[in-house]
Amino acid sequence: MLCRSNDELELLISQARAFAGQGEVAQYIPALAVAHKHELSVALYYPDGKGFMAGDTEENFTLQSISKVLSLALALIDQGEECVFTRVGKEPTGDPFNSIAKLETNKPSKPLNPMINAGALAVTHMIKGNTAGERFERLLDFIRCLTGNETITYNKEIAKSEFETAHLNRALVYFMKEHGVIDEDVEELMDLYTKQCAIEMNCIDLARVGCVLAMDGCDPDTGKQLLPIDVARICKTFMVTCGMYNASGEFAINVGIPAKSGVSGGIMGAVPKKCGIGICGPSLDEKGNSIAGIKLLEMMAKRYSLSMF
Amino acid sequence: MLCRSNDELELLISQARAFAGQGEVAQYIPALAVAHKHELSVALYYPDGKGFMAGDTEENFTLQSISKVLSLALALIDQGEECVFTRVGKEPTGDPFNSIAKLETNKPSKPLNPMINAGALAVTHMIKGNTAGERFERLLDFIRCLTGNETITYNKEIAKSEFETAHLNRALVYFMKEHGVIDEDVEELMDLYTKQCAIEMNCIDLARVGCVLAMDGCDPDTGKQLLPIDVARICKTFMVTCGMYNASGEFAINVGIPAKSGVSGGIMGAVPKKCGIGICGPSLDEKGNSIAGIKLLEMMAKRYSLSMF
Amino acid sequence: MLCRSNDELELLISQARAFAGQGEVAQYIPALAVAHKHELSVALYYPDGKGFMAGDTEENFTLQSISKVLSLALALIDQGEECVFTRVGKEPTGDPFNSIAKLETNKPSKPLNPMINAGALAVTHMIKGNTAGERFERLLDFIRCLTGNETITYNKEIAKSEFETAHLNRALVYFMKEHGVIDEDVEELMDLYTKQCAIEMNCIDLARVGCVLAMDGCDPDTGKQLLPIDVARICKTFMVTCGMYNASGEFAINVGIPAKSGVSGGIMGAVPKKCGIGICGPSLDEKGNSIAGIKLLEMMAKRYSLSMF
Amino acid sequence: MLCRSNDELELLISQARAFAGQGEVAQYIPALAVAHKHELSVALYYPDGKGFMAGDTEENFTLQSISKVLSLALALIDQGEECVFTRVGKEPTGDPFNSIAKLETNKPSKPLNPMINAGALAVTHMIKGNTAGERFERLLDFIRCLTGNETITYNKEIAKSEFETAHLNRALVYFMKEHGVIDEDVEELMDLYTKQCAIEMNCIDLARVGCVLAMDGCDPDTGKQLLPIDVARICKTFMVTCGMYNASGEFAINVGIPAKSGVSGGIMGAVPKKCGIGICGPSLDEKGNSIAGIKLLEMMAKRYSLSMF
Known part of the structure; x- marks a missing residue:
């Protein structure tokens, strides 16, 4: 099942945001510590160029x-x-x-x-x-x-x-x-x-990169091969086996999509042949992953049948 | 692309068998040590009940x-x-x-x-x-x-x-x-x-179990749900992240299918929505995986586009 | 300086006993858990057969x-x-x-x-x-x-x-x-x-064994060689380098005598050429050593110049 | 028993030197790699100011x-x-x-x-x-x-x-x-x-430092207190428990004196109340200690009853 409106994502975000309070924003440098704990935004990028989004998706964050x-x-x-x-x-x-x-x-x-x-x-x-x-x-x-x-x-x-x-x-x-x-x-x-x-982008940019990886390196808009298939495949494989720090195994079971997180609260998802996902939610769990972001991906994986397994 | 004849598998086996000489049969108990190093057999089980095989597929081996x-x-x-x-x-x-x-x-x-x-x-x-x-x-x-x-x-x-x-x-x-x-x-x-x-079966049995997992727990012959979808999903996920001992990461990159190996030389593969695979090749690499079996899976993954990534 | 009376030891014991409250009696088996936390007894055995003691030195405890x-x-x-x-x-x-x-x-x-x-x-x-x-x-x-x-x-x-x-x-x-x-x-x-x-003895027995080791294997009463010099030397060496669990280094600095502790609260000391010491105080620190026993040995080492270093 | 002549040490050196061939000179920087594998020198410093020596004791080496x-x-x-x-x-x-x-x-x-x-x-x-x-x-x-x-x-x-x-x-x-x-x-x-x-000295200098530590911080020539007793005691204790890298336990059993080695092949010994020892033999065992130097100390410990245990 595909997402058909921003409203669907808005609804999921409002549910996932509730978990943000259980985590903490990264404190090790001042510039990250000022992030708002309850922020959560998401963009979904389909290979046909369609996209959906919710939250403050124009906000830049660092990739980490x-x-x-x-x-x-x-x-x-x-x-x-x-x-x-x-x-x-x-x-x-x-x-x-x-x-x-x-x-x-x-x-x-x-x-x-x-x-x-x-x-x-x-x-x-x-x-x-x-x-x-x-x-x-x-x-x-x-x-x-x-x-x-x-x-x-x-x-x-x-x-x-x-x-x-x-x-x-x-x-x-x-x-x-x-x-x-x-x-x-x-x-x-x-x-x-x-x-x-410290390279910065917003959720939409990140979802687009995820989509390129999901589509075997192919630009979703121009159809141009931006990186070799094998490179895209290797990247997605590492995202599954070790993309979410030492919570990767649990994430593979609960969500089941290639994803990579960063300490700024970003997560990039690349669902093979399906779509790219960009998320930012700065409140982190103890392993260093966006706590609301993971919840959101769990919900999206169930609702849109994204798990590879 | 699907496999269409036993001959295709025979050809792949003859190529993969060449690698058996670089490994060793498990020696820690006498009953395993007597296995023939150059044996290699494979069965492929499609959800429509079709199957293909090569090698001595009637031979039993222990699951380990x-x-x-x-x-x-x-x-x-x-x-x-x-x-x-x-x-x-x-x-x-x-x-x-x-x-x-x-x-x-x-x-x-x-x-x-x-x-x-x-x-x-x-x-x-x-x-x-x-x-x-x-x-x-x-x-x-x-x-x-x-x-x-x-x-x-x-x-x-x-x-x-x-x-x-x-x-x-x-x-x-x-x-x-x-x-x-x-x-x-x-x-x-x-x-x-x-x-x-020490439970024993042959490659065909093993391929059938792989097929059940591949088809979300559904019996390929009767359509009966033999185990819950979520259980099948969890099993496949662990097969990807840790099914091949501490060579699981490399296997995920080179082959990219849920698989589990045993020290008797067996490997069970479960390609989501596609097929089950049963392999036995007793010559092991240093991590404890069938050396020719892994090569065979690499060849099959390329030829039949089995990688999930 | 040598100890000259039981009273000297009584005084030291009363000071060291104050630390017992900061530890805990071993709890992993019921028979040890019943020990009294504030008990503390000591015996000092000189090679001339003279001995001094304080506390309930008739009480048996297990060697562990x-x-x-x-x-x-x-x-x-x-x-x-x-x-x-x-x-x-x-x-x-x-x-x-x-x-x-x-x-x-x-x-x-x-x-x-x-x-x-x-x-x-x-x-x-x-x-x-x-x-x-x-x-x-x-x-x-x-x-x-x-x-x-x-x-x-x-x-x-x-x-x-x-x-x-x-x-x-x-x-x-x-x-x-x-x-x-x-x-x-x-x-x-x-x-x-x-x-x-589970072998049991009291502080006096233990001090006597310490004295045998201190005197290179020689029985302090009969002069008989109970074990070879080299064996006594090896035992004392291990008591210094690893006798007090992973607090051995600190003990060597603070006390500086060959000693071995047990989880029942016992400590055997063997001061080369000088004397044997037997202590029992069941309240343990987090490393598993008698907390009051160690304090007592620190005081004794200072007062009687027992450190080897 | 005390050493009474340089000839005694010469004899011991000639026996210990035979073991140098089993080790290797440190290779990680050129300036150490040029050392002569079969060199071995020793100085013994008694608190009465008497000293004995053998080998090329004027040769400087770095302390490491x-x-x-x-x-x-x-x-x-x-x-x-x-x-x-x-x-x-x-x-x-x-x-x-x-x-x-x-x-x-x-x-x-x-x-x-x-x-x-x-x-x-x-x-x-x-x-x-x-x-x-x-x-x-x-x-x-x-x-x-x-x-x-x-x-x-x-x-x-x-x-x-x-x-x-x-x-x-x-x-x-x-x-x-x-x-x-x-x-x-x-x-x-x-x-x-x-x-x-990279501070350099020769065996005689080193033996003198050992003697200061051995005599509780007291200058053997002037009687002046060069460092506090407690500092000398702590140094000697660490030399026993961890002075010879992860061969300290074995050295304590076989030799039994406070000693510290360096990768240039030097060893400083400080025998409490007895003497200081300075050794240099650049051929190292696999733990990084002078192979001939350790043998020499074993011989000296036996001959002059230097073990503390």
């Missing part, structure tokens, strides 16, 4: 961990599948997204997958370009292309805050540098990575 | 870890989803299937998912019945019903061997008993669990 | 983990140093005494030292005898000899309770059986080990 | 991890015992010296002891001074005072090499910065720490 899917796509295009997976693994992990312990206990040292921070840093390391600046521009261009929105850019204040406080990510990068997973200047990589995480 | 999916289905029917997941989690893990460390480091102590040994033991613990004997009979009846084969039974010699050597599983059970996850007599549970693992 | 030192001594006598340390390591660990994780992460699997439960079980496994009964009798005889008290025996009720609830120790034993560290019947070893832990 | 004891002593003097142990623990660990996993699994995050790298970095962080330069000068002055050698300085080439390659230590520092254990500029701390590790 959602960007890990897009940097992975670009790294796969740049380096090829074989090369990328020499530096990062393919396996989900029961550990938190920022854990360092497995890097030490696994031999050889290699991040388990591209969705945990260590893996995402190794992936960003593989984006091609002569300078960190050029690499970031290439990523930005790629994302502008996927959204069809040339105005996409990053939030300088948030990037700066995160750059200054990213001690744990620096620990991960230095650990990987010791083990040869990463071999560039740490501060340059940190600069690139924190800008990547 | 494949049985974890079926005991989970029965426990979910017996106890309900909410109850089952108080004792076992839903998250994939990067650890090996027999690992005990996470039981200690995670608080409260609870196996991460039903596909690792600890989780499967906790699940079998939840199968209803007045005695261990009655519980096993109920499981056996359930499996006979899923296969439509009343002659299904278990291999006494293998059950006995495994019962005698299952030190590691006893360690897991005692650890969980300490933490209140399990509260029955350990030897009774071990007897039940080793019999469960 | 203190017995690990004595079973280690006997195993060393029975099997020799080289053989014993093929099955158990020599290194302290920052993990709790009942942890299983390191058994899995360390390759080859081998308990880190004889003072954690896994190591102590491996040590008891090495005590010689034709039957478990005979092995226990040999251990009991050895302890009677060290105490010079022929009436020493074990508490049947406590042994039985512990045997019935020792799920975690069974987990450790089965894990080690899987890895070839232990190769006897698990229930026999558990029977032997729980009896060993 | 031996410096951890001296920075700890200075931090204890600067901040007091209570303050120091809010940032670093007192417990030995079975993990390698450069491990990061326990920092993550232990809550709150705090290095287990001052002898592993993480703990030593937290200790150096606590040395007082207005600038990193001033803090280093204070440490250097302190060490000049302990050795009685005003010419002691650091090896600029080695400090520079280590500064450039210390990725793992930077990972540890950033991890601790995230958790509030360290709150200074990372590169300043790294500069200070790598200079500290």
Whole structure:
């Protein structure tokens, strides 16, 4: 069953919003802490170009961990599948997204997958370009292309805050540098990575990117192949096995669609052959996922039969 | 694209069999160690009742870890989803299937998912019945019903061997008993669990069970609902996120279908809405999956477009 | 400076007893849970046969983990140093005494030292005898000899309770059986080990054993060599590096004498060349050591200059 | 028994040197890799000022991890015992010296002891001074005072090499910065720490420092109290429980004296009330200790009855 009106989504949002009170807005940098806990917005993007939305869908938010899917796509295009997976693994992990312990206990040292921070840093390391600046521009261009929105850019204040406080990510990068997973200047990589995480868009843009992935890399408006089928497939697979931090298994059971969340409260969904979804709800559960956003996706998955399983 | 003849599968088998030499037959009990390394057989079961096969598909093999999916289905029917997941989690893990460390480091102590040994033991613990004997009979009846084969039974010699050597599983059970996850007599549970693992069938039976799961619990021949839709969905989800031990992530990328493997070399596939697959190839890779079986599934997934992603 | 009267010890006890309220009596079996939280008794045994005491020093208590030192001594006598340390390591660990994780992460699997439960079980496994009964009798005889008290025996009720609830120790034993560290019947070893832990004595007996160790294995009354110097030396070394669970490092700094504690609240001290100490105070801190007992040892170490460092 | 001539030590050295071939010189920076594998030298410093020596005792080597004891002593003097142990623990660990996993699994995050790298970095962080330069000068002055050698300085080439390659230590520092254990500029701390590790002396200097610790902080020549008794005691205790990396337990059994090793092949011994020992033998065993140096200490401990146990 397809969604047929914004009103349907409005109704679902009003029900899901009730759960926002049980979570907390991310506090680790001031620019995120000011988000409104009870905000919730959603956009649904069908491959025929139709779209529906509810909530304040014009509001921009930073991608944060959602960007890990897009940097992975670009790294796969740049380096090829074989090369990328020499530096990062393919396996989900029961550990938190920022854990360092497995890097030490696994031999050889290699991040388990591209969705945990260590893996995402190794992936960003593989984006091609002569300078960190050029690499970031290439990523930005790629994302502008996927959204069809040339105005996409990053939030300088948030990037700066995160750059200054990213001690744990620096620990991960230095650990990987010791083990040869990463071999560039740490501060340059940190600069690139924190800008990547601070790229901003709204729910409609995000739903469109989800739709491109859902349609095997095909632009829903022009029909143009924006990224190879295999790259889109790999991205969706990681979104299922490790897209929702260490709640991915539960999400796969309760919702059953490829999705990736970020600490700003965003979630991108890519339902194979069906549609793209963009959500933003800044109140997070203890695993770091939008608490109302997950509830909303559960409701949408039931109502529109979105589960893959 | 659908398979149209046994010859197609024969051809794929002959190509996949070439990889068997790179693996090893399981050696931990004599009854498994005698398996022929280069054996490979496959059956494909379509929901319209059509089937195709290649290799020695009449040969019985023990389910081993494949049985974890079926005991989970029965426990979910017996106890309900909410109850089952108080004792076992839903998250994939990067650890090996027999690992005990996470039981200690995670608080409260609870196996991460039903596909690792600890989780499967906790699940079998939840199968209803007045005695261990009655519980096993109920499981056996359930499996006979899923296969439509009343002659299904278990291999006494293998059950006995495994019962005698299952030190590691006893360690897991005692650890969980300490933490209140399990509260029955350990030897009774071990007897039940080793019999469960020693249940035998052939590739055709296994493909039929896969087809039931693929068709949301519906019997492909009679149309009867053999298990609730939600139970079938949960089973398939775990097969994707943790069905192939700690190679599940890689398998999801390379093949992309719900599948569960066992140390006897069996693999059951359940392609949503499409078909069931039963494979047996006793030569295992280092993670414990049939090495030629995985190659065969890769080829089938490409040729017949089976990937969900 | 030497202690010269019971009154000195009475005074120290009355000060140390004030800390008992901050701890808790062990609750895991009823027979231990009935202990009086504010009890505290101490005996000091000098090599010239002189002794001082304070508190209810006639009261028996079970050795629990203190017995690990004595079973280690006997195993060393029975099997020799080289053989014993093929099955158990020599290194302290920052993990709790009942942890299983390191058994899995360390390759080859081998308990880190004889003072954690896994190591102590491996040590008891090495005590010689034709039957478990005979092995226990040999251990009991050895302890009677060290105490010079022929009436020493074990508490049947406590042994039985512990045997019935020792799920975690069974987990450790089965894990080690899987890895070839232990190769006897698990229930026999558990029977032997729980009896060993339930051996009872009073503070004076315990102080005398401490004195034997302090005097390099020499009986303080008869001058007879009760155990080889090297065995006494190894025991004292482990008491320093891992005798007080994962508070051993702190205890070494604050007190600085070889000591071993048990969950019944007992502590045995063996100050090289100086004296033996026996303490019982059932109120435990969170690491499982007698909270008032440790305070008392701190005071004694200062007053009588007992620190080795 | 006391040593009475250089010839005694010469004889022991010639026997211990035979084991050097079984180890390897540290390879991680060029300046250490050029050391001669079969070098072995020793100095023995008695509190009456008498000294004996053998081998090339005029040859300077860098302190590396031996410096951890001296920075700890200075931090204890600067901040007091209570303050120091809010940032670093007192417990030995079975993990390698450069491990990061326990920092993550232990809550709150705090290095287990001052002898592993993480703990030593937290200790150096606590040395007082207005600038990193001033803090280093204070440490250097302190060490000049302990050795009685005003010419002691650091090896600029080695400090520079280590500064450039210390990725793992930077990972540890950033991890601790995230958790509030360290709150200074990372590169300043790294500069200070790598200079500290590169402080050079010869065996005689080192033996003299050992003697100061052995004599409770008292200068063996002038009788002056160079550091408080309690600080000397704490240093010696850590040398016993964790001075020889994760071979400390074995060393305590086989040798039984407070000792600290470094990756340059140096070992400082401090036998309470008896003597100080300085050794250099660059061939290392797999745990990172001088292989011939440990053998030499075993021989010396037996011959001169140095074991504390």
